[in-house]
Amino acid sequence: MLTAKFPARYDHLRAISAFVMDAIKDSPFESHQRYAIDLAVDEACSNVIDHAYAGYDQGEIRILLDLNDTGLRITIQDYGSPFDPDCVAEPDLTSPLETRCERGLGIYLIREIMDEASWDFSTPGVNQLTLVKYFTPSLNTENNDRPE
Secondary structure (H helix, E strand, C coil): CEEEEEECCHHHHHHHHHHHHHHCCCCCCCHHHHHHHHHHHHHHHHHHHHHHCCCCCCCEEEEEEEECCCEEEEEEEECCCCCCHHHCCCCCCCCCHHHCCCCCHHHHHHHHHCCEEEEECCCCCCEEEEEEEECCCCCCCCCCCCCC
């Protein structure tokens, strides 16, 4: 398991990406899977900065990576304000762009491109998002019929 801490600032998103991409560089993930992982982590960490820390330089993001025989488990932890992802409405993907709500696309994107995404707020003061990407999509996952 690899672990790193980063300041919860936009200018550290590139370092977070480098940490994750370096960890999976020799893994069996295909290039489109690597891109999906990078995109999901970037979106999740941007959400932490935007929402948990309200864009202020006041906290940190902790990333835990577990690369194993089946794939990658990424745990993203922060210590900012919690939120309930189930309260975020499904995004409107059919209306003209100028009439759509700007919120909810990040969570939708994360759920679509990762095999698993779960939020945990059971530890007081700790928000935790766990993302999983399998080397080969599992037949028992909800997203197994979606193109990557």
